[in-house]
Amino acid sequence: MRHWIGGLLAALLPILPAAAQPDALVARGRQLVEGIAACGNCHTPKGPQGDVAGMAYAGGFVIDIPGAFRAVVPNITPDPETGIGRWSDAEIARAIRDGKRPDGSTIGPPMPIELYRDIADADLAAIIAYLRSVAPIRNAVGKSSYPMPLPPSYGPPVAGVAAPADDPVARGAYLAGPLGHCIECHTPMLADGRRDWSRTGAGGVPIPGPFGMVVPRNITPAALSGWSDAQVIRAITQGISADGGRLSPPMAFPYYARMSDAELRDVVAYLRALPPLR
Template sequence: MNMQSNAPISTATKMMLALKAFVSVLCFTSFSIAAQTSVKNGEYLATAGDCISCHTAPGGKPFAGGLKMNTPFGYLLSPNITPDFETGIGSWSKEDFLRAMHDGVNKKGQDLYPAMPFTSYTKVSKEDVGAIYDYLRTVTPVSNAIQVNQLDFPFNIRSSMIVWRELFFTRGFFKPNPKQSDAWNRGAYLVEGLEHCSACHSPRNIMGAIKPSKEFTGAVIDGWYALNLTSNPLTGLGNWSAQDIASYLKTGSYPGKTSAFGPMEEVVHNSTQNLTDADLMAMATYLKSLPSNSSLRSDSQKVFANKAQGAALYIDNCSGCHQSSGRGIVGVIPPLDANPAVLAPNGSDIIKVMILGLKARNGYTPMPAFASRLTDDEMATIANYVRTSWGNSAAANVTAAQVKRMRANP
């Protein structure tokens, strides 16, 4: 027979129970606030890393993967990083995610291809990687199975990455330089880590690895030229102030000089315009410290033999908007004189813009495509004319054959 006591609960016992309940609520609330803070911080960090640009296919769901990424060895499709359990990273632990970001190894223990910039992400702190993981766990799960590896033989065999990793990958978290300011170190952490600027702005060797001696000196990516970020006064940022750089990253525009287009326009839209002013200035501070690397040698300058023909073509097709002397219209039409895209080593950006045109952006008017109006030779002539006029000192090295190739693969 069960006996139950009807004796009243003492005041001391009541107080103890109430205290336990209060502590439980306090602990849960503290945990909840910490979790929300981590998610919010992770969203900001994922934005800084521009994760959405690479992991979202045109017309696809955010972070669901499927973006085609061309390489000299075939192509890859970006993976689904939504928390879908079957096709995304829903079954990944935080340790699995850290291993991918820091070590370049996926949940299956396979080496990742360097199209995923783990060579930069390895510098991101464990705490920041964890916050990104917490944020990605909150995005909408999408069932989207992706066959990532579409590379040609033998590069489609992941074991081929063993040699590459030994030669070109050094694992390690970012270490602040005690001789530099807090702003410089924060900028270095972002530029070298999450923003992975060198991945696009550095030329690569025949094995697809960044050339260490040429880091940040500019490179062609998907037919667009990613500009020289060193302090080179001709082709780099030597004549830009830190505030100019920060403003460009915020707005995609350097009034009177240039504006972002191609992949950089997407970077500004999805990433840098959403960063704090302090972080943008920190990045600018670091970029201004990069030593000059003269990728445009004085002996590369060539005399442009078709100056008269180039002038005639420019007047007929370009001067109505870009004005005489290539000065443009401030805030409406970008100038061509001293424009970094014009001065880039191989003229890819000028050709791309003439072939495809540009949509309206950052207050600038759209530019029509000239693919059906100009021949390959005419485009090459115009490109060389603007590269060598009004004080522009780039080489007249654009060829009709180059235009033809880019027209076939815009």
Template sequence: MFRMLRRAVVVLLLALPVPALAQTPLERGRTLVEGIAACGNCHTPKGPQGDLPGMAFAGGLVIDEPNAFRAVTSNITPDPETGIGRWTDAQIIRAIREGVRPDGRVLGPPMPFALYRDISDRDATAIVAYLRSLRPVRNVVEASRYPMPLPPAYGPPLGTVAGPADTPIARGAYLGGPLGHCIECHSPMGTGGQRDFTRAGTGGPPLNGPMGAIVPPAINGPALRGWTDAQIERAIRQGVSSDGRRLAPPMAFPHYARIGGTEMRDLIAYLRSLP
């Protein structure tokens, strides 16, 4: 009788859903950097065939906005001479979220510091853990040039930054804002050269890329009204529009293909909620 009861309990436990094991900081960092955050989309130099072999996250990609700036992405591998190998964790996090280097110099666009300021402590720590695990690559990159003056700071020094509320739209806003910075490109410019996030997702100004000027379209609720969730997901993951057209870089489709199923549903819920 006891053996039968014990066997029944075991069968019942096996039938229950098993919660996903909590990710370590390194695992969480890999999920973010190689997925929704798509850091390599800018920080890995490109050639005609895509990413240059052996140069992952080594910097050197030129982002040229005529009459605005000529940004050259930084080497964010742990190389001690040309990368961030000698930076402390706190210094790396400050550079990501506040745009300030260890020597006090202010970093410039197109890093979306207004959004990155809201990356949670947990995720900022995880991103650093993954960056430290990368293969160091020695790669000296030229300095960026900013004809316009950079701000003295992008906001007051940060304290503790919590994660999003545990609702689909709040989680999606965190994915589409601080982590994936979707609304950085897909929102119009306001006064003073800053993005107008009161009109988030209503479409952005042209971006200069290898295929010419790309105009980020509206991705808010009204613009997506004729799209199914599956079509939105296909556009994000595969770069195929609802009518079958191929979408263009700089959308980081190979990275977005790695976004988890729950996260994708949250992101779509957030985009549909944008007015």
């Protein structure tokens, strides 16, 4: 998927069609950030009723995985003091796709950098344009702590990524992978902490949180063979299983409910195409 198509984001923006700057670009970014990418699922602080009103993307939500990390999610609003208001577009792009802050430090999990490295250039530009457009919120947050060592890098700098092929399965793989990182939670881990991509979608490791201990389910055809497409889409957008049972956070149902019908159909096509694993 990844190949050279010219420069970093800073070089990409000036050559976008005039109609895409800024209205269409921001609209596409909103569709992604508030939909499949579900950035607010981590970057907006939570209360008993869900996202705290008036604090969209202001950070402070804590994700604590004992023995692995205690991540204090950062403020990604344009606030210049406590958010990313002083970061350049290229610096934001580098943080998302390469996992590096402007000071060169490495961004740790649960930010899914391994998958974000394959976000297409046009979508990355749209995400950044939308983040620039949200309300700046002054909200200083603490630092994350990582007992485990973070990698010096997640790989060589990403030079450019093309959009997925115009095919339902390819589009669904892109939505459930780089953009929505669904397959990160729903794929088991190896003993060394890496994802076992030979068992993509076969079910993930337990996730503790205020919602209790949640084990991401098997989402391959071995588990979904008795589900209709409508039932899979209902599970994604409403958190209701095929048997009528309620599914649990941290799956971002309110965000996925904003996905288009075409996007949801593509995700289902991709899930149906996975190897059936148990």
